[in-house]
Amino acid sequence: xxxxxxxxxxxxxxxxxxxxxxxxxxxxxxxxxxxxxxxxxxxxxxxxxxxxxxxxxxxxxxxxxxxxxxxxxxxxxxxxxxxxxxxxxxxxxxxxxxxxxxxxxxxxxxxxxxxxxxxxxxxxxxxxxxxxxxxxxxxxxxxxxxxxxxxxxxxxxxxxxxxxxxxxxxxxxxxxxxxxxxxxxxxxxxxxxxxxxxxxxxxxxxxxxxxxxxxxxxxxxxxxxxxxxxxxxxxxxxxxxxxxxxxxxxxxxxxxxxxxxxxxxxxxxxxxxxxxxxxxxxxxx
Amino acid sequence: xxxxxxxxxxxxxxxxxxxxxxxxxxxxxxxxxxxxxxxxxxxxxxxxxxxxxxxxxxxxxxxxxxxxxxxxxxxxxxxxxxxxxxxxxxxxxxxxxxxxxxxxxxxxxxxxxxxxxxxxxxxxxxxxxxxxxxxxxxxxxxxxxxxxxxxxxxxxxxxxxxxxxxxxxxxxxxxxxxxxxxxxxxxxxxxxxxxxxxxxxxxxxxxxxxxxxxxxxxxxxxxxxxxxxxxxxxxxxxxxxxxxxxxxxxxxxxxxxxxxxxxxxxxxxxxxxxxxxxxxxxxxxxxxxx
Numbered sequence: 001x002x003x004x005x006x007x008x009x010x011x012x013x014x015x016x017x018x019x020x021x022x023x024x025x026x027x028x029x030x031x032x033x034x035x036x037x038x039x040x041x042x043x044x045x046x047x048x049x050x051x052x053x054x055x056x057x058x059x060x061x062x063x064x065x066x067x068x069x070x071x072x073x074x075x076x077x078x079x080x081x082x083x084x085x086x087x088x089x090x091x092x093x094x095x096x097x098x099x100x101x102x103x104x105x106x107x108x109x110x111x112x113x114x115x116x117x118x119x120x121x122x123x124x125x126x127x128x129x130x131x132x133x134x135x136x137x138x139x140x141x142x143x144x145x146x147x148x149x150x151x152x153x154x155x156x157x158x159x160x161x162x163x164x165x166x167x168x169x170x171x172x173x174x175x176x177x178x179x180x181x182x183x184x185x186x187x188x189x190x191x192x193x194x195x196x197x198x199x200x201x202x203x204x205x206x207x208x209x210x211x212x213x214x215x216x217x218x219x220x221x222x223x224x225x226x227x228x229x230x231x232x233x234x235x236x237x238x239x240x241x242x243x244x245x246x247x248x249x250x251x252x253x254x255x256x257x258x259x260x261x262x263x264x265x266x267x268x269x270x271x272x273x274x275x276x277x278x279x280x281x282x283x284x285x
Numbered sequence: 286x287x288x289x290x291x292x293x294x295x296x297x298x299x300x301x302x303x304x305x306x307x308x309x310x311x312x313x314x315x316x317x318x319x320x321x322x323x324x325x326x327x328x329x330x331x332x333x334x335x336x337x338x339x340x341x342x343x344x345x346x347x348x349x350x351x352x353x354x355x356x357x358x359x360x361x362x363x364x365x366x367x368x369x370x371x372x373x374x375x376x377x378x379x380x381x382x383x384x385x386x387x388x389x390x391x392x393x394x395x396x397x398x399x400x401x402x403x404x405x406x407x408x409x410x411x412x413x414x415x416x417x418x419x420x421x422x423x424x425x426x427x428x429x430x431x432x433x434x435x436x437x438x439x440x441x442x443x444x445x446x447x448x449x450x451x452x453x454x455x456x457x458x459x460x461x462x463x464x465x466x467x468x469x470x471x472x473x474x475x476x477x478x479x480x481x482x483x484x485x486x487x488x489x490x491x492x493x494x495x496x497x498x499x500x501x502x503x504x505x506x507x508x509x510x511x512x513x514x515x516x517x518x519x520x521x522x523x524x525x526x527x528x529x530x531x532x533x534x535x536x537x538x539x540x541x542x543x544x545x546x547x548x549x550x551x552x553x554x555x556x557x558x559x560x561x562x563x564x565x566x567x568x569x570x571x572x573x574x575x
Contacts, residue, residue, distance in 0.1 A: 180393040185364045188382035190472055191412030199416060200407075204398045281398050281452040 048251040056251030060088040060240075087240065088259070094235040095225065096263075098153065102160035102221050103214070109165040110172045110210050117176025118184075118198050130169050138163030138224055146232060156228030163224035164217050171213040175206040208282040211275045215268055222264060310375060310476060310508050311338035311361055317369035318356055319538065330356050332538025334370070336527065338476070343502050343509045345523030347516060348566060352529045352539045354512045358480050361510060362386055375475065384412065387469030387507075391481040394465035395453040401464050402449040405435035408472045438467035443497065459490035466501065476508040484513070495522055516562055523547055526558075528565050542566065 002008070010018060034047040048056065062079070065087045083089055116123040116130075138159055145162075149155040179202050187197040229238035237260055244253050275282070316334040319327045330353040338344055346354045359365040360372050363382040372379040374386065382388070395404050409431045414424050439449060442463040453461055462482055469477055479498070483491045499522055502509055513519050519526050530542035543565040547558065 181364070182388075182390040182393040183396065185362060185382050186388055186390070186394070186396075187411075189362070189384060189386055189388040189469070189474070190408035191384040192407075193411075193415075195416065196411050200411060201396060205396070207398075279398065281454065283454070 045248045045250055048254065052251045053254060056249070057088075057255040060252050060255060061086045063087065065090070088256075091235055091237045091240045091256075092259070092263070094233075094239075095229065095237040098156055098160075098225050098229070098236065099222065101153075101157050102164070102225060105157065105161055106165060106168050106214055106217075109168040113169040113172025114176050114198060114203055114206075116169070117173045118202060119194075123173070126169075127173070130166055130173075133162075134166035134170060136162065139227055142227065142231065151232035155232070156225065159224045159228045160221055164221050167217055167220070168210075168213060172206070172210055175209050175213070176202055179205055208275050208279040211271060212284070215271050218264060218268060222260070308339040308341075309337055310340045311510070312336070312373040313357075313360065313370070314373070315370040316357075316360060316367045316372065317538065318353065318360070318365070319368050329536065329538030331360075331367075331529075332532070332540055334529075334539075334541055336541060336544070338508060338510065340475075340508055341506045343499075343511065343522060343524045344527060345519035345525070346510065346512045346527045346529065347514060347519045347562070348529035348539060348542075350514065352531065354514075354529050354539075355480050357529065358478050358510060358512045361476070362388055362478050384408070384472050385475045387472060387474035387477045389462065389465045389469055389477065389479045389482045391484050394482070395461055395468065397453050400450050400452055401439065401444070401456070402432060402435050404453070404464055405438055405468050405471055406431040408468065409434070412472075434471060435467070438471050439464075441501075442467045457490070458486050459494060462486065462494060463497065466498065470501065470505065470507070474507065476510060479509065479511045481512055481514070483518070484515075491518075498522065516566075520547060520558055520562070526562060528562055530566055 030047070031050065034044075034049045037044040037047050038049055062082045064085050077085070112122075112126065116126050141162060142155075142159060145155040145158050149158055183201060183205070184197055187201040192201065225236075226238035226241075229236040230242040233239040237256055241253050241256050244250075244256075313334050313336040316331050316336075317329070318331040319329045322328055334357065336357075346357060348354045356365060360367055361374070361379065363372075363379040363386065366380075379386075395401075396407065399407060406428070410419065410428065413427060414421075418424065436446060436449065439446070444460060444463055444467075448456065448460065453464070456464065465482070466477075483494045486494060495518060498509070498511075501507070509522075511519070511522055513522075525546050526543065527541055528543040529539040531537050532540045532542070543562060545558070545561075
């Protein structure tokens, strides 16, 4: 039977091997290319070697931004203190703050979607507008946001709002609509009022799926955050990547990119595990 | 009595004859239901239904698929409004579902996110404690009482205490419906509306559920409106049978084709009634699923 047949399943070891193969191949190809390029040009900065990446990561993690004045007692600082005053930590904190502001703003979006799905007047009032709003390319309104809100935090948070909230509102709206009407009627026959049905019957049922929807939108959320930071910011992970691009600082850019991916992976994993833990009844489709 | 209907009026039970007005629980007055189709025409579902249901009756509603029996139940439930006519429950017009009318549908009868015990206590909790007051100290004392009552209902339905913390998807179809009945009964509704509640169950489980609901009805004397397409089930369970059928053309809506009281000496009369019901419904087996 062909290996590409639908009915052929790889055994445990083969599955493990296959799932890690592309990682191994990518890493091998990278270091092979780095070695080749450094043989030809020892000063190559485009594909840094492992040692250069390590040095770059150490520099980003343990040293403050070059524009900052060094602390007077820098020599006496512990490794943890040096890490916390390093640019990687400070950039991470700045981006994380904006990220969580954006994430927090998704919760009103969930409530709006829920009410639109349940209360016909709410739905009629908002749906057409949100459908239109959803079609606006968030990055195209970036100049307008900078003019309207300035180049500080608010414009970056607004970019996330415009970019991600319509999707979350519409996802929640559709999830609400997918709750069987029997469940809503049942709620009323058990003495529930409108808001009890909304929050104690419907929201509780759709909540794990809403969390999954938010998880799937973490990347767009980060994308809009990065766009804002790259264009107008004085700190943050994307600001640093954009700044180092001018100096060809690939030895720091690559660790930064991997750090962002790791952080996003951890946020996603945490949400997935929390979802599983908090909703043992939920079976993913 | 019923304009345009072909209703055969039942001889009401003797105990209800004395004070018919006081015993009247549900009244459907000249009910018409029609829906607008995509091409702008209207499809009639119910066409002039008049029906009175008295307290303590077990009314089985049967008819062919699409005859409007579930629509009739949803009208009594308040989940649907008639195009014409009105539904009265305890003298008040039904405008939406409420706690006086318990509901056991065929599917989605339990909240999937709640355990068995939480499904049963949901009604009492939500009725007495709002979203905010459920976090007050008094809530926890009352909650213990609700849970004790829920456990009593659970045992009455033939379930074990060990089932209390299971989620609906960990239960069989029959167990789910037992919990759904307990969930509805804990609210002490005036009428229990069951929409094809046993249709998805295997024959053995179905027979057990029929026995259970009959026993529950005898003990609680709760009025039951039971929609089914199974003739044997309708006759076996009901004290009264209402058959819905179209009167002639396919485009017409359903009317009450037969409305009769099932005598207590069921065994003798069973075959005779089954024959009459089949004749009135215009089909020998309706949509038997067994």
